[in-house]
Amino acid sequence: MTSEAKVTNLHHEPRVYSRDEHTISRRNISPNALKVLYRLNGAGFRACLVGGGVRDLLLGREPKDFDIATDALPEQVRELFRNCRLIGRRFRLAHVRFGPEIIEVATFRAHHEEDGGATTNDDGRILRDNVYGTLDDDAWRRDFTVNALYYDIRDFSVIDYVGGVEDLERGVMRLIGDPELRYREDPVRMLRAIRFAVKLGFRIDEASERPLIELGGLLEEIAPARLFDESLKLFHGGCALQTFEALRHYGIFQRLFPQADAALSHEHVGFPATLIARALENTDQRIQEGKSVTPAFLLAAILWDAYEEQRTQRLAEGASEQDAQAMAADSVIAQQVARLAVPRRFTQMTREIWGLQNRFLKPTPKRARRLLEHPRFRAAYDFLALRAQAGEPLDDTVAWWTQLQEAEGDAREGMLGGLRGQPGAGKPRRRRRRRPKEAT
Ligand code: ATP
Ligand code: MG
Secondary structure (H helix, E strand, O other): OOHHHHHOOOOOOOEEEOHHHOOOOHHHOOHHHHHHHHHHHHOOOOEEEEOHHHHHHHOOOOOOOOEEEEOOOHHHHHHHOOOEEEEOOOOOEEEEEEOOEEEEEEEOEOOHHHHOOOEEOOOOOEEEOOOEOOHHHHHHHOOEHHHOEEEEOOOOEEEEOOOHHHHHHHOEEOEOOOHHHHHHHOOHHHHHHHHHHHHHOOEEOHHHHHHHHHHHHHHHHOOHHHHHHHHHHHHOOOOHHHHHHHHHHOOOHHHHOHHHHHHHHOOOOOHHHHHHHHHHHHHHHHHHOOOOOOHHHHHHHHOHHHHHHHHHHHHHOOOOHHHHHHHHHHHHHHHHHHHOOOOHHHHHHHHHHHHHHHHHOOOOHHHHHHHHHOOOHHHHHHHHHHHHHOOOOOHHHHHHHHHHHHOOHHHHHHHHHHHHOOOOOOOOOOOOOOOHHHHO
16 A cells, blocks of 8 residues: 555644635525524534545635535434435435535535445445444545645634645646545546546546546446436536546546447547537537536437437348338447446437437428427437538428428428428329418
């Protein structure tokens, strides 16, 4: 074991930054988080803001959420707040809810090395981590130094046991303790290292960076549900494109999306790489504009090439277009959810986005109308546009559908009518008079 590992057991005095030695102001802390801090403190407990809240406030950024650490036990926290629920098995904590805002309250924990209290498996992975301790213990079991700073509500000071303030100033993500050991305890820390480094524009300290390439495989043992949650944080955090590039760089993307990675490595014309990059860029832009994003859309892009490959193969084997699509989607999605537990409502939408792609080509008036009214039209159209942007020869098709959506009344009827005589309009179909009910 390296000397760094021993540092985790050295409980030296923390560096304390008094209220006028740091920039955190209560004005920038959520009123609900303050309420929780004050109430805990008023009941005689120690209560500190910790984690991303302190880190981001010190950086002058707006925190995503506020985490609180206390010496109150989860049950004691529950007694203080009506709006409180205890969650988690691996890691038990209290959620105090205020409308849409949830304040996470965790009891101080000790790092397992010291008292053997946490349960680990053969890889050194922590299976349960509910050994309570003091604030001083708690700092050492956190992941990165910049995540282990405490803002103490008693005197508004910032408490730093691990050199987190210096690392913040230098822009460094550094694991507390021996990096390899800490990644083995919880491989998700590898994803967190990359996510925070990208989001904050930090570099990963060399000793914390080195094991990333070697230990990526450990991620395969993480529960698919947790990996899905982490993936959302990776790709819906506003820096999806850069995060993707970093994940690829460290060989970790393949652990999350093995099929996509395989497709990326034997890409021919550059389509898949560009498509995924465009989709991620698009996601970042939507988030910046405050628009909604869905994992279904990204999933459609990430797995598109694998899906197309399978669909083509099934067609070559003689399957009908319908069957080829269904079999390809089944197979690609089944393999993916074994790794990331993407909820069904999203995979269903991904299938629909894929399934509608062919229907943009060579439409008849009736099919065009139907497609316009399809609940997934917009997502599927956006996806088509993305494919065009990524270099597929679909510009004319996209332009036509864009115009059709914008056209009203006679203009739209004119466009649809124009489809009839076109050679590309598919086989002549038996024409029935449109009845009103078909228009819905
Ligand atoms: P953000 O909320 O902005 O994504 P955060 O640092 O607050 O970032 P959370 O997931 O909210 O991250 O966790 C809160 C804190 O809990 C972290 O800052 C860290 O101190 C600790 N923590 C979270 N996950 C781990 C982990 N896997 N191992 C060790 N400590 C962790
Ligand atoms: Mg947080």
